[in-house]
Amino acid sequence: MLSAFRRAHPDVELTVADYEPPAGVAAVAAGEVDLALTHTYEPADPVPLPSSVGVEPLLVEELVLVTAPGHALGGGGSRLPLAELAGQPLISMAPDHPARQGVEAALARAGAAPSVLVATPGYALVCALVSAGLGVAVVPEMVARTSATPVGMRPLSEGELRRTISLAHRTGETSPAADAFRALLRGAFGRAQQPGRP
Missing domain, CATH: 3.40.190.10 (Periplasmic binding protein-like II)
Known part of the structure; x- marks a missing residue:
């Protein structure tokens, strides 16, 4: 552009x-x-x-789940309920960042507690950690589709994020x-x- x-x-x-x-x-x-x-x-x-x-x-886009390639939750095209993220190692991007607080709260209500925190709002690092198998993450669809590292992608239920x-x-x-x-x-x-x- x-x-x-x-x-x-x-x-x-x-x-x-x-x-x-x-x-x-x-x-x-x-x-x-x-x-x-x-x-x-x-x-x-x-x-x-x-x-x-x-x-x-x-542009309005949904947030999607990203996983390491071959991860059990990354397969299938059906929408994944947020509750399925409970107990998964969640890589959280700056949970105190004002722009993400509502998203992080919705994930927490579903039982998805962060296990790896990325202190700066940088999706490239989040996707790299996911690709390396350190956990799963919830990111904007455009981020998942353009990730420099290979990740699996799955839509989340209800498209509320x-x-x-x-x-x-x-x-x-x-x-x-x-x-x-x-x-x-x-x-x-x-x-x-x-x-x-x-």
Whole structure:
């Protein structure tokens, strides 16, 4: 996406920064950046937005179970009830991270207690630990499909655990470059939501 934008708009200064939610939204509100990709999880308490910031949902995806290849829970295409995770060694990504607290609470209610904690919100490490057989994890579907390490993937029952990727922008302000990048993102994420695409 970035290279396509750069080719189409070579005169636009493009700066990329890495923020965790809600810091990206705060950076948009402060005028530090024009746009920010951000995400929220469900279930979760709603995150209040500054009045100067709007968010545009780009992709809603389910969270899925990832397992080591060949793991008993990774087989089959049927949805796995969360209760089946009880007693499994669960690799938990930053259980105190505000964005994941609702998800972690839902897993705990189902009896899935974390046995391996990954202190930073980094899905690549979580998938690597899963692939190595240290446990199972619940991650966004896009993460599972694009994992650099081999993992099994299985949908969870009821699809109650979700992640929404959104684009944060300042309301009432327009910029031709920001509008062009927003359109590019809409197109890219629209293709990602088509059946059969990661």
